[in-house]
Each structure stands twice: as C-alpha cells, then as structure tokens.
Amino acid sequence: MQRTLTVLNVAEKNSIAKQVSAALSNNSATRGSTCSNYNPLFSFPYALNGMPCEMLFTSVAGHLMELDFPEAFKKWHSCSPLELYGAPVLKCVPQDKKLVERNLKEQARKCQWLVLWLDCDREGENIAFEVIDVCIKANPRLLIKRAKFSALVRRELERSVQNLGVPDENLSKAVDARQEIDLRIGASFTRFQTLLLQEKFNWEEHGIHDERPIFSYGPCQFPTLGLIVQRQWEIQAHVAEPFWYIYAMYRAPEGQSCTLHWQRDRLYDHVIATILYETCVDAPLATVTKVDARQKLRWPPLPLATLSLQKEAITHLRLPGERMMKLAEELYQEGFISYPRTETDVFDPAYDLKALVREHVNDARWGQHAQRIDSGEMWAAPRGGGHDDHAHPPIHPTRWSAPDANQGWDPNKRRLYEFIVRSFLASCSKPAVGFETQVEVTIAAETFRTTGLMVKERNWMEVFPWARWGGNDNLPVFAVNQTFMPTELLLKDGMTQPPPKMSERDLISAMERHGIGTDATVADHIQKQLDRGYALKDAAQLFSPTALGEALVASYHKMGLSNLWQPTLRGAIEHNITEVARGLRPKQEVLDEAVQHFRGDYIAAAGKQAMMLEEVGRFFGPRAGGGGPGEAGGALPPGDPIGACASCGLNLMLCQPAEGTPFVACSGAPLCRQRVYFPRPTLAADISDQPCATCQLDRGGLRKISFRLRRAAIPPGFEADMVACVLCDQRFKDLCEACGTARPAGQRNNQARGGGGQARGRGRGPAGRCEARASVLTRCVELLRGRGGRQGGMARGPPVCPRHGQPCLVKTSNSAANPGRTFFKCAHPSEAQECLDFMWEDEWNGQPLGASRARRTEPRGRGGNRGHGPRGAGRQQHGGRGNAGGRLVDAATGLPLDANEGSCYKCGQRGHWANACPN
DNA sequence: GCAAGGTC
Structure with a gap:
C-alpha cells in the first residue's frame, strides 16, 4: 500500500x-x-x-x-x-x-x-x-x-x-546583499562615531545619561535625520521679505461675492506694486474678459498602499504611523483586511471587487452605499496609482465586521477599520461632479481671476466623510464684456514665511520618495531619531533636530561626505539591489562595488575626524572644560527658571552670562534648542513677579521678564522699562524686530547650509521673481511714460497734510466700523490725535487735502461713511462723494465745502483750516 | 555596544 x-x-x-x-x-x-x-x-x-x-x-x-x-x-x-x-x-x-x-x-x-x-x-x-x-x-x-x-x-x-x-532565488540574494551592505556600513560608522565622540565630551552634562552613549549610524536612519536637519537649515536660512499685492473684492447687488486674485500674485517691489495699484485706482472699472464654465470631476481616492494609508491615518485619524501599523496588523491577522504591507495601489482586473463590496451591503453605516455600488448605479472601476509589487493587492477589507461584534476593539482599531472600508467603497464609486466657473477680469490692464464651484453630485464623497471639495458657491453671475465696479481695491502687504518644520506626514512622504526604509519600517526609523536623541517632536508633532543630530550631519557635510546623510543614499543602494532581484546583475558584483564605495567614504571620514570633533565641539563642551558661556548649545550660564519648556517639559531658564546680554534657554540644552534672545538695547533682565496670562498655564504658568532698555537705542513708542512675556508678548517681538536680538559670540545666525542658499517665500523662487520683476518693470516704464504725457492728467502725489503742509499722510484701513474702507491719516505719531485724523480716500478728489476738506471726526461710520463704492471707484463713479452741483459737500453735515469754507476741527469754526487756526 | 528587515 x-x-x-x-x-x-x-x-x-x-x-x-x-x-x-x-x-x-x-x-x-x-x-x-x-x-x-x-x-x-x-x-x-x-x-x-x-x-x-x-x-x-x-x-x-x-x-x-x-x-x-x-x-x-x-x-x-x-x-x-x-x-x-x-x-x-x-x-x-x-x-x-x-x-x-x-x-x-x-x-x-x-x-x-x-x-x-x-x-x-x-x-x-x-x-x-x-x-x-x-x-x-x-x-x-x-x-x-x-x-x-x-x-x-x-x-x-x-x-x-x-x-x-x-x-525565487534572485529575490532572496538581493536581500542577502542588502543585509551585508547594511551591516558593514552600519557597524563601521557606528563604531567610528561612538569611539570618536564617547570619551571626548561630557555627555552627562548635556542630558545624555547613558554611561557609554551610542551614536549609531545606519543607511536609513541617517538619511532620515538628514531630511530633518536639511529642513532646519532651510528655516534658519530664510530671510523674510516683504511683498505687496493688489486685493480686489466684488459684492454684487444680489448679494453674491468673490475675491479677485491678482494674476501677478505678489510683487517684491513696493514702488512697482504701488504704481500698478495706482493705475487700477485711477481706472477701477473692471471688465470681464473671459467666463469659462465647465463640468469638473473630482476623482475618488486611489486604492490604499501602506504608506498612503499611514499618511491618511495621520491626517484624518491622527494616528501616528507606528501605532496605525500595529492596528492594521491585528485587523489583517483577524482576517478583516488584506495584507497591510504593500506598495500596490492598483487592483488586478480579475479581482472580484463586487464580491468584496457585497460583504458590506447590510451595514447600517455604509450598507446603502455598498448596495448602490453592487447594483451598478454607483459602481466605477477603481483607478490605479501605477504601483504594483506583484505580491499583494491594495489594502482593502476582506470581511465585514458588524458594529456589535467589534465593541471590544480598541476605538482606534474601529476607526481604522471604518476608514479602510469607506476608502475601499469610495474607490469603487463614481467620481464627484461639480460645475466650475472661471472668470477673468481686467482692471486698468491688470488681470484678475476668480473661480466658483457648485458641487452637483457627491457620489464617492457620500461614503467618505473626510473628503472636502468646495469653493465659492456664491459667485456673482458674470458675462463677457460686462463691467462692474469692485467693492474693494486695496494694496495689501505681507512677509514671506520660512518653510514649516517637518511633520510626520512630510517625513513619510520624503522617505517614500527617496525609498528610505520599507512600508513596515518607515515609522521605526522616525522613532529611532527620537530614541537616539537626534531629533525632537514638539507639542504640535513637528520634528526638529537636536544639537547632536545637527552636529553629526554637519560633520559629514564639512568633510565633503554629504552622500552619507543625504536622502539619495538609500535609493542608490536599493537601485543596485533591485538589479540583483531581477537577475540582471550577480549579487557578488553589486556587493563588491558597494563595499568598495563605502570603504572609501570610511577612509575619508576617518582621515577628517578632527572635523567631526570640531563640529560637535561647537555644540558640546569637551570633557575637560566647556564651551564658551552662551555659545550655541554650550553649557548654559547660571540662571533661574521662569516656567516649563513646551518643547521638552524641562525648565525655561533666564540665563545671566558673566558677559553679554541675558537670554532665555531650556535647561535641556543642547538637546532641546528652545531659546529666546533679547533685544539689543537690553541693559538688564530679571524675572518679574507677574505670570503670563496665556503661556504654559497647564504647566504652572510662565513668569514675565522685567527689562531695562537703553533709552537712546529704542524706537519711539517704547519705554525704557518693559515687562513682557518673551513667548507671546507682541510688543516684545516688535522690539526684537525693530532692534535685532543680542546673541552670544559664535552663534550662527541665518547661515545657509547644505548648498540650500537662502530660502524665501514659498511658491516662487528668486528666478521666478526676477522674471516677474522684469516684465513688470517694462510695464511700469510704459505707464510712467504714459502718465508723464497724459493730457489733463492730475499729478497725483501723496495728499498734503493740512496741518503740516507736507505729504506726511498715510493710507490706513483699520477702521472697525468700515472694514476695507481706507482713509488718510497723519503719520506723525505724536500728532495723530491732534492733526488731521482722517479723510476717506473714496471721498478724496485727488486734490491736495488742504485744498479740499479733511474731516475732523474719527471714522466711525457716521452719515458720510455710509456704504459707498470702493475707494477710487467712488471717486471715479461719482466724481467725488459730496460733490453736489459742482460744490463739495461735507458728508457729515451736508453743508457745502470748498477751499474757502474749511472747517477747523480745533475751534470748530468754518472759514479756515486747523493748520491756520488763529484760535 | 553597531544595521535593517522580518515578527512577538
């Protein structure tokens, strides 16, 4: 048998x-x-x-x-x-x-x-x-x-x-090669860094309490750290720059409204922006040049791969990657979802998706939508994202879990399951349909655009509540060649912002882009930055490097070995490994090549180890002695606590160096970089007995600092004695801005590193601005020429202040009662209340103010301030508000006004202006 | 004492 x-x-x-x-x-x-x-x-x-x-x-x-x-x-x-x-x-x-x-x-x-x-x-x-x-x-x-x-x-x-x-033996050999490369470079550089630094510095003093700390190096952990440090350098290198833009808004008589976005977006030259703005103010009538209305589709989400699920979970469920993967693993092991570690975001056409959808038709939450997909009414084949690991399908639910059956689940596990189900059903649904209207208008040859959107059919968005799609659904009805007067036309300003710190989502995306780690390990590599003391995650869940992390990366940068921390490192290794997996190159050849390459880097690094000692020494005092007081990351000078540090939970200290200006720093320095420098005119700073009403209330409150300032060095409006919260007080920040801050010698400040150059405003680089500037300049030259030759044109310099007889008036628009409406106000701070307080710009006829009429009352929306047209627009449209029968009329009193009938706000009498008041 | 990748 x-x-x-x-x-x-x-x-x-x-x-x-x-x-x-x-x-x-x-x-x-x-x-x-x-x-x-x-x-x-x-x-x-x-x-x-x-x-x-x-x-x-x-x-x-x-x-x-x-x-x-x-x-x-x-x-x-x-x-x-x-x-x-x-x-x-x-x-x-x-x-x-x-x-x-x-x-x-x-x-x-x-x-x-x-x-x-x-x-x-x-x-x-x-x-x-x-x-x-x-x-x-x-x-x-x-x-x-x-x-x-x-x-x-x-x-x-x-x-x-x-x-x-x-x-498949080739797949296995590729892993063998990867393991050997990782082991050799990881072990050699970890030993190099650790043996070099361990004994040279007093780590205990700097909050690293291991008796023999390890400064590990790995071909995934260092590129991850590199991403964080590089962002930090970009932030430090940012130089804020002012910009200006024309803001226009229109509110139709029927009530609809829209913002008109300037095609030039923003300009970095105030003069040019002002010239263009003035041309618009001169001729504010807007003409519609294009109306483009069309149906627009919003596509459902792509099928989920591991990293896209991690990113979505962080964004929509606030679940960190590492935690999310643990829950997904449980769901997989219990048979509720497919394998959660996959790069695939496209379903095999042979996959029976309808059968998977049918699992959910009885669910009270999304069953109705599943039924509509099953019946074909809502069905649309899922799109593909173009990634297929040929091992697993995209992450999808494999079994329905009745709500009463999963009561014992961790609430986050339930939320994750629901997210995966809804995402799957959404991906099998029809796209959402909207109706978009794009409108282009010109005002004095400047182009503006606005867009409106009406969502007609939500479709997949019905089952996916996290989706947002909407725009202005209250757009006025426009037709080509229609003209209208903008409701507001203002020259606004702003400052460029540095790029934000790295969020976990940013980090995952960047690691994914560069192939650092696998779907299963990306979250671990991020965690390792925190465990090794290379990076910190603040209360807002944003990452920044510690002084140690930055010093290590800066060391290799200085040595000319930036490839050892740049994000392309892992990708280069992976590229060769994949050739082994595909059977295109023998394992040994790829291995030998990689080992020789990194051996060369090791020899170079070992030959320049003094650079690493020097770079780390900038942040950490050596074992014998210490860094200069107050140096970046060096031992802190003596000080007293003012409250808890929001970054790390230790104490914020008011540090009083023997020489130089006091400053606030975290006692966890240099690992924690929280630090506030004081304005340059600071003579002395002490902890006051006043607590800040808003900062660190949940941690026992933060004490305000009492400053004594050098009177001659502070701008008008500031007192020589000031008590301020150094974290939130706007006047303190203003003073720092105006006078600059006093930093200890040796402190790096705004150094562009890593070849990054100066980071400027987002969205438009210096090259783009040069181009924009060139085209704008050409136009301005034309305008100026045209203006000079304009017949009968009014030479419109700044209005003349009736009190000073000079163009010392500035345009202001901070009237609470009349938002968006601008007026002229004397710029002399001491006389702002005494001098001409305002003149509505939309009531100014372009004549020097002294020759027309300035009103004495604060703008509070009195009779004369009732909603007129826009500034400039009103003037064009009405020939000057208050111009009745060729005579100027006081909008507040209705009495006629002209140059000879001025009204003196000082004495209240008519017949003269305040600057010529005899009383 | 070191890596990254699996999994517990």
Whole structure:
C-alpha cells in the first residue's frame, strides 16, 4: 500500500499558519504543541491536486537567521572599524530562534514535501531560503514548493495551494546583499562615531545619561535625520521679505461675492506694486474678459498602499504611523483586511471587487452605499496609482465586521477599520461632479481671476466623510464684456514665511520618495531619531533636530561626505539591489562595488575626524572644560527658571552670562534648542513677579521678564522699562524686530547650509521673481511714460497734510466700523490725535487735502461713511462723494465745502483750516 | 555596544 504524502507547510508567523490551516481544513485542523511555544503545529488531511495528503502546518517568526561578524570581529576594540569592510560575515540562527529551528527540523524529518507560505515579498523569499536551509539539513530529500497568496481568504488560499511554484532565488540574494551592505556600513560608522565622540565630551552634562552613549549610524536612519536637519537649515536660512499685492473684492447687488486674485500674485517691489495699484485706482472699472464654465470631476481616492494609508491615518485619524501599523496588523491577522504591507495601489482586473463590496451591503453605516455600488448605479472601476509589487493587492477589507461584534476593539482599531472600508467603497464609486466657473477680469490692464464651484453630485464623497471639495458657491453671475465696479481695491502687504518644520506626514512622504526604509519600517526609523536623541517632536508633532543630530550631519557635510546623510543614499543602494532581484546583475558584483564605495567614504571620514570633533565641539563642551558661556548649545550660564519648556517639559531658564546680554534657554540644552534672545538695547533682565496670562498655564504658568532698555537705542513708542512675556508678548517681538536680538559670540545666525542658499517665500523662487520683476518693470516704464504725457492728467502725489503742509499722510484701513474702507491719516505719531485724523480716500478728489476738506471726526461710520463704492471707484463713479452741483459737500453735515469754507476741527469754526487756526 | 528587515 502506498504511503500517504506528508507535507510540511511553513508560514512566516503563527497567525497565518493558523488561518490558512483553518481555511483549507474547513476549521477541522488539529492543533498540537511543539518545542517552540509560539509556533504550534496544525494538522489536517487535504487533497493536493487530487492527491490525498497529510498537511502539517507550522511557522517561524520572521527571519530565522541573522547576519553578523564572527566573534573575532564582534568586540569593538578587536579590530579597526575599517576592517569590517573585509571581515567575513556569517549567517546563523541566533540563540532566541534555536527552538524555532529545532521545530522545523523535527517536522521536516516526517515529511516529503515542504511548502513555503512565507509572505510574498523580497524578505519573505529570503526567509523561505532560510527555512529551506534548515529543513534540508534535517531531510535532504524534501521536495520544495512555494505558495503565492495575497489575502487570507479561502478562495485565494485554495487557488494558491493548487498552483504551487518554486521560490525565487534572485529575490532572496538581493536581500542577502542588502543585509551585508547594511551591516558593514552600519557597524563601521557606528563604531567610528561612538569611539570618536564617547570619551571626548561630557555627555552627562548635556542630558545624555547613558554611561557609554551610542551614536549609531545606519543607511536609513541617517538619511532620515538628514531630511530633518536639511529642513532646519532651510528655516534658519530664510530671510523674510516683504511683498505687496493688489486685493480686489466684488459684492454684487444680489448679494453674491468673490475675491479677485491678482494674476501677478505678489510683487517684491513696493514702488512697482504701488504704481500698478495706482493705475487700477485711477481706472477701477473692471471688465470681464473671459467666463469659462465647465463640468469638473473630482476623482475618488486611489486604492490604499501602506504608506498612503499611514499618511491618511495621520491626517484624518491622527494616528501616528507606528501605532496605525500595529492596528492594521491585528485587523489583517483577524482576517478583516488584506495584507497591510504593500506598495500596490492598483487592483488586478480579475479581482472580484463586487464580491468584496457585497460583504458590506447590510451595514447600517455604509450598507446603502455598498448596495448602490453592487447594483451598478454607483459602481466605477477603481483607478490605479501605477504601483504594483506583484505580491499583494491594495489594502482593502476582506470581511465585514458588524458594529456589535467589534465593541471590544480598541476605538482606534474601529476607526481604522471604518476608514479602510469607506476608502475601499469610495474607490469603487463614481467620481464627484461639480460645475466650475472661471472668470477673468481686467482692471486698468491688470488681470484678475476668480473661480466658483457648485458641487452637483457627491457620489464617492457620500461614503467618505473626510473628503472636502468646495469653493465659492456664491459667485456673482458674470458675462463677457460686462463691467462692474469692485467693492474693494486695496494694496495689501505681507512677509514671506520660512518653510514649516517637518511633520510626520512630510517625513513619510520624503522617505517614500527617496525609498528610505520599507512600508513596515518607515515609522521605526522616525522613532529611532527620537530614541537616539537626534531629533525632537514638539507639542504640535513637528520634528526638529537636536544639537547632536545637527552636529553629526554637519560633520559629514564639512568633510565633503554629504552622500552619507543625504536622502539619495538609500535609493542608490536599493537601485543596485533591485538589479540583483531581477537577475540582471550577480549579487557578488553589486556587493563588491558597494563595499568598495563605502570603504572609501570610511577612509575619508576617518582621515577628517578632527572635523567631526570640531563640529560637535561647537555644540558640546569637551570633557575637560566647556564651551564658551552662551555659545550655541554650550553649557548654559547660571540662571533661574521662569516656567516649563513646551518643547521638552524641562525648565525655561533666564540665563545671566558673566558677559553679554541675558537670554532665555531650556535647561535641556543642547538637546532641546528652545531659546529666546533679547533685544539689543537690553541693559538688564530679571524675572518679574507677574505670570503670563496665556503661556504654559497647564504647566504652572510662565513668569514675565522685567527689562531695562537703553533709552537712546529704542524706537519711539517704547519705554525704557518693559515687562513682557518673551513667548507671546507682541510688543516684545516688535522690539526684537525693530532692534535685532543680542546673541552670544559664535552663534550662527541665518547661515545657509547644505548648498540650500537662502530660502524665501514659498511658491516662487528668486528666478521666478526676477522674471516677474522684469516684465513688470517694462510695464511700469510704459505707464510712467504714459502718465508723464497724459493730457489733463492730475499729478497725483501723496495728499498734503493740512496741518503740516507736507505729504506726511498715510493710507490706513483699520477702521472697525468700515472694514476695507481706507482713509488718510497723519503719520506723525505724536500728532495723530491732534492733526488731521482722517479723510476717506473714496471721498478724496485727488486734490491736495488742504485744498479740499479733511474731516475732523474719527471714522466711525457716521452719515458720510455710509456704504459707498470702493475707494477710487467712488471717486471715479461719482466724481467725488459730496460733490453736489459742482460744490463739495461735507458728508457729515451736508453743508457745502470748498477751499474757502474749511472747517477747523480745533475751534470748530468754518472759514479756515486747523493748520491756520488763529484760535 | 553597531544595521535593517522580518515578527512577538
């Protein structure tokens, strides 16, 4: 009688062994224990391609083997780190996996076939060969088979087991090469950095309490750190620049309104912006030149891959990547979602998506939408994002979980499941439909645009509440050649902002873009920055480097070895590894090339180690002695606490250096970089007994600082004695802005690093601005020429202040009662209340004010201020508000006004202006 | 004492 075939099946983890066994055996598998506690054995009879067999199903726990150096090279002082580039490496089963190995051997001896159910990716293939290696030693006659599967659902598993293939050795070799490169460069540079720095500096003093701290280097962790440091340098290098833009707004008589966006966006030259603005004010009538109305579609989200899910979870669910992956893993192991580590964002056309949708038709929350998809009414085939790892489908729900069945779940797990379901249903739905109207208008040859949007059909957005799509749905109706008078026409200003600190989402995106880490490890590499003390995450969840992190990156930058931290490092390694995976290049060739390359970098770095000592020394005092007081990151001078630091929770200290200006710094310096420098005219600063009403209230409050300032050096409007909160007080900030801050000698300030140059406003680089400036200049020259030759044109210089007889009036628009309406006000601060307080600009007829009429009352929306047309517009349209029968009329009193009938606000009498008041 | 990648 023929012996029954016995098949050993091995999965990457127990949960998969359990689920596959249950699915293939119809839940009749017998569970038995093995010598490895976490890897039991499931057994059940099965028919493989019609052949009856006994299935034994067990598992490993990830990689079975590790790559390491032999004992002779493991001790750090046993050899130079350089020798690690030529040292032998060994792949062996570590002590904690010995029982897993023993279990495999025991089972292999009973079997004729070995079926590998490892995950279908590069690492899974490598683990498969580790399993083969162990099993073959126990039973050399084993027949090796590979099961390829992508979801833990019965039909998929049965398809897989009836179509067994062979493992792919190239995929596995690519992993071997990656492991060896990572080990050699990671171990050598970690030892280099650690041995160089460990004894040279007093780390204890700087908040690093390990007796022998490790300064690790890795080909993923350093490029990750590099991204954070590079952003920090961009922020430091930013020089704020003022810009100006024309703001126009129109409110139609029917009530609809829109903002008209200047085509030039913004200009960095005040004079030019003013000239263009003045041309608009001169001829403010807007003409509609183009109206483009069309249907617009908003597409549903792409099917989810791991990193897109991480980013979405951070944004919509506020779940950090590492936490989200743990919950997704649980959902996968329980069979509710497909494999959560995938790069694929396109469904195989053969996939039965409708069957997956039908799972959800009875759900009270999204069942109705699922029914509409199932019926075809809402169905649209999901789009593809163009990424396919050929191992797993996009992340999607595989089973419906009734709301009452998952009550015991972690609330975040429920939210994540719901997000994955809704995202899947949305991706199978029709796009949303809107109606967009784009309008272009010109005002004095300047172009402005506005857009309106009406959402007609929400479709996929109905099942995906996180989506936002909307614009101005209250756009006035415009027709080509129509003219209208803008309601507001203002010259506004702003300052360019530095780029923001790195958020976790930014970091993940950048790492994904550069191929740093895998879907499963990106979150770990980010966490490692915090664990190693290379970076900090503040209360707003934004990342910045610590002084240590910055010093390490700056060291390699200085050495001319920026490739060791730049984000392209991992991509370059991965590129060559992929060629091995595809069978295009032999593993050894790629390996030798990489090892030689990094060996060269190591030799260069070791030859310039003095640079690393110097760079780190800028931040950290040496063991004997210390950095200069107050130097960036050096030992802090003595001081007293003023409250808690929002960045790290330690104390903010008012530091009083023996020489130089006091400043506030965190006691966690240099790891924490929180620091506030004081205005240059500071003579003395002490902690006041006044608490700030708003800062750090949840941490016991923050004390205000009492300043004594050099009177001669402070601008008008500031007092020599000031009590201020250094974190929130606007007057303190204004003073810093006006006078600059006093920083200790040696402090770097606004140095552009890493070849980044000066970062300016976002959205338009210097080159773009030069171009814009050139075209604008041409136009301004034309305008100025035209203006000079204009017949009968009014030479419109600034209005003349009636009190001073000079053009000392400025345009102001801060009237609360008349927002957007501008008036002229005397710029002399001491006389602002005494002198001419205002003249509505829309009531100014372009004549010097002294020749027309200035009103004495504060603009409070009195009679004369009732909603007229826009500034400039009113003047054009009405020939000057208050111009009745050729005579000027006082809008407040209705009495006639002219140059001879001035009204003196000082004495209240008519017949003269205040600057000529005899009283 | 080191990497990155699996998984617990």
